[in-house]
Amino acid sequence: MTAIGFIGLGNMGFPMAARLAEAGHTLIVHDRDTEAVDRFLAARPTAATPRTTSWQHADVIITMLPTSAVVEAALLTDRVAATASLNTLFIDMSSAEPVRSQRLGSTLEEMGMRYIDAPVSGGVLGATEGRLAIMAGGSAADVREAAPLFEVMGKSTVHVGGPGTGHAAKALNNLVSASTVAVTVEALHIAERFGIGPQTLTDVLNASSGRSNTSENKVAQFMLSGSFGSGFPIGLMTKDVNIAVALAEELGVDAELGHHCAEIWRKAVQDGFAAEDHTRMYEILDRPDPSLSTTQERHAHA
Numbered sequence: 001m002t003a004i005g006f007i008g009l010g011n012m013g014f015p016m017a018a019r020l021a022e023a024g025h026t027l028i029v030h031d032r033d034t035e036a037v038d039r040f041l042a043a044r045p046t047a048a049t050p051r052t053t054s055w056q057h058a059d060v061i062i063t064m065l066p067t068s069a070v071v072e073a074a075l076l077t078d079r080v081a082a083t084a085s086l087n088t089l090f091i092d093m094s095s096a097e098p099v100r101s102q103r104l105g106s107t108l109e110e111m112g113m114r115y116i117d118a119p120v121s122g123g124v125l126g127a128t129e130g131r132l133a134i135m136a137g138g139s140a141a142d143v144r145e146a147a148p149l150f151e152v153m154g155k156s157t158v159h160v161g162g163p164g165t166g167h168a169a170k171a172l173n174n175l176v177s178a179s180t181v182a183v184t185v186e187a188l189h190i191a192e193r194f195g196i197g198p199q200t201l202t203d204v205l206n207a208s209s210g211r212s213n214t215s216e217n218k219v220a221q222f223m224l225s226g227s228f229g230s231g232f233p234i235g236l237m238t239k240d241v242n243i244a245v246a247l248a249e250e251l252g253v254d255a256e257l258g259h260h261c262a263e264i265w266r267k268a269v270q271d272g273f274a275a276e277d278h279t280r281m282y283e284i285l286d287r288p289d290p291s292l293s294t295t296q297e298r299h300a301h302a
Contacts, residue, residue, distance in 0.1 A: 232278050
């Protein structure tokens with residue numbers, strides 16, 4: 001079995017690391033949230049926390065962190081890469097900036113390491129059930145080596161290209177997802193004002209050419225039910241959309257619809273909804289005024 005260093009035990013990282021441990025791999029886990037580390041170790045006593053020389057014993061080091069800056073700080077500033085053994089395979093499964101990922105890959109290569117960027121799609125439920133879609137950027141040989149680990153965490157892996165391409169693909173995927181959420185929600189509200197119930201229009205979409213992941217897996221389950229519990233917040237969706245449109249700008253692509261989509265999601269963040277589940281856009285985009293409160297505000301007045 002593989003000795004794996006896993007950095008980042010957040011909403012996604014925790015169940016991903018748990019699946020690797022349950023598959024029999026030896027884990028060294030780290031997170032700045034010590035309570036998350038304690039919870040992980042309490043249920044998995046064979047896992048360990050890093051000591052001075054721990055990273056030298058890891059065959060693979062996986063990061064699942066919020067941003068490129070946090071990944072760089074963990075691997076370079078905190079000297080994880082400097083203390084790892086030569087030829088260690090680093091796999092960044094965060095949602096990060098493609099150009100910075102390319103630079104990080106080059107830096108690690110100069111240090112004698114290997115690098116794959118392998119972000120995921122599928123949310124917390126997908127992470128828990130091992131049904132993530134993984135987009136891998138790196139050499140074919142390194143992606144093949146990582147394949148058994150990806151199979152534990154995901155249902156599919158697409159080798160997109162060289163370093164940075166996985167993160168580019170993830171951001172572009174979420175740009176499409178965010179656009180689909182927004183336009184589906186708009187269509188539902190237009191239909192309702194014309195007298196077509198939202199479930200009825202959802203049935204129409206799912207039987208017709210307007211069918212999408214949003215209509216099939218989000219509308220009835222999280223929007224119409226009022227649960228808004230898909231496990232992926234507006235703030236993270238907005239971050240990925242911003243990465244996608246920034247990449248378009250850097251490449252000289254106009255991406256008019258992408259920029260408009262980004263404005264819609266940024267507005268939700270500016271209005272205080274960053275921590276809300278992204279399926280709550282069903283309510284947010286139907287607001288006649290700013291009276292709809294955030295979860296934090298509702299709790300404060302409860």
